Amino acid sequence: MNDVEQAITQAHHEEWxxxxxxxxxxxxxxxxxxxxxxxxxxxxxxxxxxxxxxxNPGAWLTTTANRKAIDRIRRxxxxxxKHKEAQMGYEADQHxxxxxxxxxxxxxxxxxxxCCHPALATQSRVALTLRMVGGLTVPEIARAFLVRETALxxxxxxxxxxxxxxxxxxxxxSKEDLPARVSAVLTVLFLVFNEGYLATGPGTxxxxxxxxxxxxxxxxxxxTLLPDDGEVAGLLALMLLTEARRTARVSAGGELVTLDxxxxxxxxxxxxxxxxxxxxxxxxxAAAGVAPGRYQILAAINAVHTSARxxxxxxxxxxVALYDQxxxxxxxxxxxxxxxxxxxxxxxxxxxxxxxxxxxDTLADYHAYHAARADLLRRLRRSxxxxxxxxxxxxxxxxxxxxxxxxxxxxxxxxxxx
Amino acid sequence: xQYLVSVIDxxxxxxxxxRMDAISAFNERLxxxxxxxxxxxxxxxxxxxxxxxxxxxxxxxxxxxVESKEYLAGFWVWEAPDxxxxxxxxxxxxxxxxxxxxxxxxx
Numbered sequence: 110m111n112d113v114e115q116a117i118t119q120a121h122h123e124e125w126x127x128x129x130x131x132x133x134x135x136x137x138x139x140x141x142x143x144x145x146x147x148x149x150x151x152x153x154x155x156x157x158x159x160x161x162x163x164x165n166p167g168a169w170l171t172t173t174a175n176r177k178a179i180d181r182i183r184r185x186x187x188x189x190x191k192h193k194e195a196q197m198g199y200e201a202d203q204h205x206x207x208x209x210x211x212x213x214x215x216x217x218x219x220x221x222x223x224c225c226h227p228a229l230a231t232q233s234r235v236a237l238t239l240r241m242v243g244g245l246t247v248p249e250i251a252r253a254f255l256v257r258e259t260a261l262x263x264x265x266x267x268x269x270x271x272x273x274x275x276x277x278x279x280x281x282x283s284k285e286d287l288p289a290r291v292s293a294v295l296t297v298l299f300l301v302f303n304e305g306y307l308a309t310g311p312g313t314x315x316x317x318x319x320x321x322x323x324x325x326x327x328x329x330x331x332x333t334l335l336p337d338d339g340e341v342a343g344l345l346a347l348m349l350l351t352e353a354r355r356t357a358r359v360s361a362g363g364e365l366v367t368l369d370x371x372x373x374x375x376x377x378x379x380x381x382x383x384x385x386x387x388x389x390x391x392x393x394x395a396a397a398g399v400a401p402g403r404y405q406i407l408a409a410i411n412a413v414h415t416s417a418r419x420x421x422x423x424x425x426x427x428x429v430a431l432y433d434q435x436x437x438x439x440x441x442x443x444x445x446x447x448x449x450x451x452x453x454x455x456x457x458x459x460x461x462x463x464x465x466x467x468x469x470d471t472l473a474d475y476h477a478y479h480a481a482r483a484d485l486l487r488r489l490r491r492s493x494x495x496x497x498x499x500x501x502x503x504x505x506x507x508x509x510x511x512x513x514x515x516x517x518x519x520x521x522x523x524x525x526x527x
Numbered sequence: 528x529q530y531l532v533s534v535i536d537x538x539x540x541x542x543x544x545x546r547m548d549a550i551s552a553f554n555e556r557l558x559x560x561x562x563x564x565x566x567x568x569x570x571x572x573x574x575x576x577x578x579x580x581x582x583x584x585x586x587x588x589x590x591x592x593v594e595s596k597e598y599l600a601g602f603w604v605w606e607a608p609d610x611x612x613x614x615x616x617x618x619x620x621x622x623x624x625x626x627x628x629x630x631x632x633x634x
Contacts (some may be wrong), residue, residue, distance in 0.1 A: 275632045276528050279611040286611075293614060 112512070113157050120166040121150055123278060124265050125244030126330065128174050130216035139269045141178050143241060149174035179235035190495045218334045225294040226277045228384075233268040234297045240265055242330075243323055252303065253320055291335065295404065298328050302348050306355075307508050315359050315510030322354050328503050339391055343405030345386035349365065350411035353380035355431075364517060365510040369420040388412040406435045425454040442471040450481050458485040480515060492522045528632060529564060529606055529607045530613045531618065535627040536600035542625035562616060580592040591601065600626065604633075 112301075125146060131143035137379035148405045152460040163169040237277040239245045246252075251261040271277070305320025328345045335341050357371040391405045401409070410431045417423040432448035446468055453461030462485045465478070472478035499519035506512045536542055557563040572591040579586045591598065603620070607613040613630050621628040 209616075227608075274634070276609045278611050282611070431575065 113162060115213070116166060117150070117153055117163040119159060120153065120170055121244055122326070123227045124167040124170050125150075126220060128171050129241050129244075130220040131171060132174055132178055133220060134216050134221075135175070135316055137179055137183070137279070139241065139272060141181060142174075144181065144271075145174040146170075146244075148177040152177075172443075214335050217330065218281050221294055221331065221334075222282060223272060223277055223279050225290070225297045226272070227290075227293050228275065228277060229271065231300070233264050233337065234293075235300055236261055236264050237268050238297050238324065239301065244326055245323065249319075253317065269440075275411045275470060291331075292402075294331065295328075295340060297329070298324050299344060299404075301327075302351075305473050307511070315363070315365065315508055317354055318355065318514070321348070323354065324348060325352060332419060338443035339394055340402040340404045342387050342391055343402060345410045346384045346391070346408035347404055347411055348386035349380045349387070350408060350415050350518075353377040353384065353415060353507055362513070363510055364514040365508065366514070368414060371420075373418060375416065384408065384415065385412055401434075403435060403439045406431055410435075423454070425451060429455050442468045443475070443477075446472060446475075446478055448479060454487075455487060458488040461485055462489065474505065475510075476502045476507070479505065483515070483518070487518070487522060490523075495519075496522055528609065528613075529604055530610075531631045532603040532613070532617060533604055533629040533631070534600050534601040534603075534620070534624050535597050535629060537627075538596050538598065541597070549623045553620065555597040557605070557616070562612075564606050566601070566603040569599060572598045584600065597627075604618055 128146045128149065129139075129142045133255060137141060152173055153166075156396075157163070177374055221238065221242055222242050225234045229237065233335065236250055239250045239253075240247065244349055247262050248258055254261070256312060266524075272333075280468040281287075285405075300313070302321055302324035305317040305322075305324060308315060308317045308320070323347070324380045325348050326343070328348055331338075332341050332345050355375050356377075357373070357375040358366055359420055360366050388405075389409050391401060391408070395401050410428055413424050413427050413431070429448065432444070432451055435444050436448060446465060449461045449464035449468075452464060465485065470476060479498045479502035483495050483502055486492075486495035486498055496519060499515055499522075503515045503519065505510055506515060554563065564567060575591040577588045577590070577592045579588075596598045605616065607616065610630070611617075615629065617630045
């Protein structure tokens with residue numbers, strides 16, 4: 110990549126959300142903002158190659174995008190005066206500026222909250238956030254989620270139309286609504302991260318670094334905008350500590366490598382150090398009486414794992430204690446499943462299996478439930494049952510590397526009868 | 528901005544029938560705070576008649592235009608500055624009516 114291309118990529122990454130957000134506020138229309146920002150990037154590609162990179166790329170993009178937006182509005186005014194009038198009406202209605210909320214009063218934050226509004230379908234929130242805040246193109250997002258471009262384009266168009274027609278506001282939610290709305294934003298980012306971390310589909314790479322990196326980048330942005338939010342810090346730490354293990358997670362043969370078998374020397378020490386710093390920050394807050402939410406507890410669990418130089422040094426009693434805490438804030442059966450997996454290391458596979466079997470009703474269609482059962486049955490030398498559980502897990506797993514690892518485990522089972 | 532706020536009931540699993548006082552109190556608040564435009568409770572869907580006069584002559588048929596387990600039991604029209612305000616009120620309305628609520632903007 111030459112210097113100009115690098116400057117364009119960097120400006121695209123760093124400035125996109127700011128440009129879209131500022132234009133949305135000015136013109137009261139996500140469509141105009143998105144299109145103008147995209148045109149400004151295209152223009153930058155042409156101009157910067159011949160004229161060189163401007164001294165302030167961000168300001169250049171904002172000015173150019175503004176001009177493009179005004180051009181479009183003029184074109185539309187000529188084509189359809191009536192339509193334009195309606196649009197101006199919408200703009201004029203956005204009269205009262207939102208109450209300034211100090212440090213968190215930022216256009217990008219407004220944009221994020223609008224894209225992650227609870228009145229939009231979850232998949233639309235994900236697509237809209239990646240497009241409007243992340244600056245990913247429609248083909249990029251479509252590829253990431255294995256949907257057709259036309260379907261994704263429609264999803265984004267419908268979401269933008271709903272925002273406009275139902276008047277989903279462009280503002281930072283009020284203080285009392287903020288925790289629930291931040292939580293909705295974090296759910297979107299965690300979904301993006303998880304899809305990258307355990308990508309589904311036969312044709313995809315098992316780990317999609319583009320998605321995990323994008324999720325981390327956006328979470329860092331939220332962290333900058335909401336530095337005092339514990340769950341934002343928790344989610345960022347959780348992502349960093351998970352991402353740190355990425356290269357060790359898939360073997361050369363394309364199999365998913367479980368935590369206990371990973372080459373810990375291949376973990377990214379920089380990311381781990383950053384994740385640990387965030388966890389320590391939250392532990393200090395917890396000590397001061399701020400109850401941690403689920404992301405903070407999950408981050409703490411991952412901090413315990415990444416503190417052990419050898420899998421055998423893992424402090425399992427600490428991990429089970431953290432899961433006990435997590436169960437209290439998150440009653441999902443998946444949390445109960447993960448707790449049981451940790452219990453196996455502390456109290457043995459038999460105790461864990463009894464706990465897992467109690468989840469049969471709710472998790473029968475979840476591959477990880479069967480994979481965990483299979484592993485415990487294998488350790489209890491109940492090979493026949495283990496084989497059946499592996500079969501079920503393989504049937505349900507969507508990740509190619511995970512399927513490969515499960516298949517090997519199954520095929521390594523002895524033929525001993527229970 | 529005006530929103531049509533529909534109260535949705537379920538024939539198999541109807542909401543409780545003792546909500547009138549609570550609804551009246553909620554209505555008074557809607558009026559006092561300036562959100563109220565109009566409201567109405569509807570008779571049973573059995574009382575509906577569908578008219579189709581797109582052809583040569585008007586055809587009248589008994590019953591609602593679509594038979595379904597869930598149906599419109601009543602509605603409000605609210606004036607609210609944006610969807611967040613409408614959704615917050617709708618959440619209260621759902622709890623007050625003990626029924627599901629749909630919020631849909633007017634064009």
